[in-house]
Structure formats: structure tokens, C-alpha cells
Amino acid sequence: MKRVYLDTIDSTNKWAKEHISDLEDKTVVYTYNQTAGRGRLDRKWNNIGTDNIYASIILKPSSTMKGVYSSLTQYLSVVLAKTFEEYGVIPKIKWPNDIQVNGKKISGILAEAVNNDRYLEGIVLGFGVNLNSSKEILDKINQPATSLNIETGIRIDKEEFLKKVFDRFCLLYDRFIEDGFLLIKEDYIKRASTLNKKVSVKVFDKIVTGNAIDITDDGALKIVDENNKEQILLMGDIL
Numbered sequence: 703m704k705r706v707y708l709d710t711i712d713s714t715n716k717w718a719k720e721h722i723s724d725l726e727d728k729t730v731v732y733t734y735n736q737t738a739g740r741g742r743l744d745r746k747w748n749n750i751g752t753d754n755i756y757a758s759i760i761l762k763p764s765s766t767m768k769g770v771y772s773s774l775t776q777y778l779s780v781v782l783a784k785t786f787e788e789y790g791v792i793p794k795i796k797w798p799n800d801i802q803v804n805g806k807k808i809s810g811i812l813a814e815a816v817n818n819d820r821y822l823e824g825i826v827l828g829f830g831v832n833l834n835s836s837k838e839i840l841d842k843i844n845q846p847a848t849s850l851n852i853e854t855g856i857r858i859d860k861e862e863f864l865k866k867v868f869d870r871f872c873l874l875y876d877r878f879i880e881d882g883f884l885l886i887k888e889d890y891i892k893r894a895s896t897l898n899k900k901v902s903v904k905v906f907d908k909i910v911t912g913n914a915i916d917i918t919d920d921g922a923l924k925i926v927d928e929n930n931k932e933q934i935l936l937m938g939d940i941l
């Protein structure tokens with residue numbers, strides 16, 4: 703992967719989208735000081751200091767949108783989870799792609815497609831990782847959060863962690879584009895924190911409540927709702 707380091711930037715995803723025509727496939731844009739990042743559903747990604755990672759991977763798999771691309775965030779969630787495991791922690795994936803350790807968020811992912819009038823220019827796959835943070839800073843975030851240094855008791859080398867992520871991402875990426883979610887389904891399910899629980903999922907302005915019973919072959923969440931009917935959720939936010 704080609705790397706582009708930015709000393710300070712408002713958002714790596716925003717910068718990558720603005721410069722995507724000049725960037726090669728599988729280029730990584732990253733910084734340790736992101737001032738205005740955002741996550742899924744337009745949430746603000748908190749800036750918790752310069753000892754953490756904010757990155758965007760530029761992907762140009764084809765000039766047209768394909769269904770498999772919607773599961774790229776889940777592919778990255780498995781990549782990140784396996785990387786965390788190298789440090790001796792036990793990560794869980796909250797559907798569709800948030801990563802938690804001991805019930806607290808440690809990483810989030812956001813994918814954005816860039817189109818022009820004629821074709822798909824590319825996909826920007828952004829992620830943030832709480833790598834080295836103090837409990838005092840994390841306690842100010844509006845949801846339970848943790849960092850890898852807190853969970854391990856050691857300071858984490860940022861460049862080493864990034865290399866592990868990028869090497870693992872490239873390892874099966876081409877196969878994933880061909881095979882889709884099925885390639886990672888087993889790895890994803892055994893780390894999923896959502897299954898076999900009663901959940902409430904916000905889908906746009908609607909809330910669906912029921913028992914989460916399975917992840918489908920394309921990464922969707924299958925639930926049995928309160929009327930005992932199966933529903934397949936392609937997107938949503940677990941409350």
C-alpha cells in the first residue's frame with residue numbers, strides 16, 4: 703500500500719474524497735491529528751489526541767458499484783479485530799462494524815463512495831482507532847470507550863500497528879472482492895456481539911425490535927421481531 707501522511711487534517715475521508723482522482727488504488731491516507739472526523743450516521747468522531755490513528759483507504763476495484771462493496775466495512779472490522787487480538791485483547795464486533803473491547807468502543811469505520819457523472823471513482827474506507835489514550839479523556843466521550851493501551855497496560859507503537867492492519871487488509875482483499883462476505887462470515891460471526899440477544903435497531907426514522915438470530919451470507923442482520931416475523935436488516939444502528 704502507498705501511504706500519504708498528513709500532519710494535521712480535518713478529516714482523512716474528506717481529504718481522500720477531494721483528491722481521489724489523483725490517488726492510486728490501495729493508497730492509505732492517515733494522520734495522528736484529525737480535528738473534525740465523523741462516523742456512521744454523521745456522528746462526530748472525537749479527537750482524543752495525537753497518539754491515536756485516523757486513516758482512510760482508497761479503493762478502486764471497478765468503475766461500477768457492486769453489492770459486495772457494501773460489506774467492505776465488515777471486512778475491515780474483521781481485519782482490525784484480528785489485529786487487536788495480536789495484542790492479547792478479545793474484541794467483539796457490534797453489527798455492522800463497530801469494534802468493542804469489554805463492552806467499550808475502541809474503533810469505528812465509515813465507507814463512502816465517490817461517483818462522478820459517468821462512473822464510480824472509488825471507495826473511501828475510513829477508520830479510527832483508540833490506540834493510546836488516557837481514561838480521563840475517554841470518560842468525556844458520550845459513549846463507553848476504551849483504548850488499546852488501557853486494555854493492555856502498554857504503550858502501542860502507531861506505525862507498527864498500522865503496518866499490521868495494512869498487511870492483513872491486503873492479504874485477502876482481492877479474494878474478498880471476488881467472494882464477498884461469505885469469505886469472512888465465519889470469522890465475523892464468532893466475534894459478533896449482537897447475536898442471540900434482544901436488540902433495538904434504528905433504521906432511518908424507524909426502530910425495529912426483536913431477537914438477533916443470524917448474519918446472512920451478505921452480512922445483513924436477521925432478527926425475529928415482536929410480531930414473530932423474520933426481518934433482514936441491510937443497515938441500521940443498534941441502540
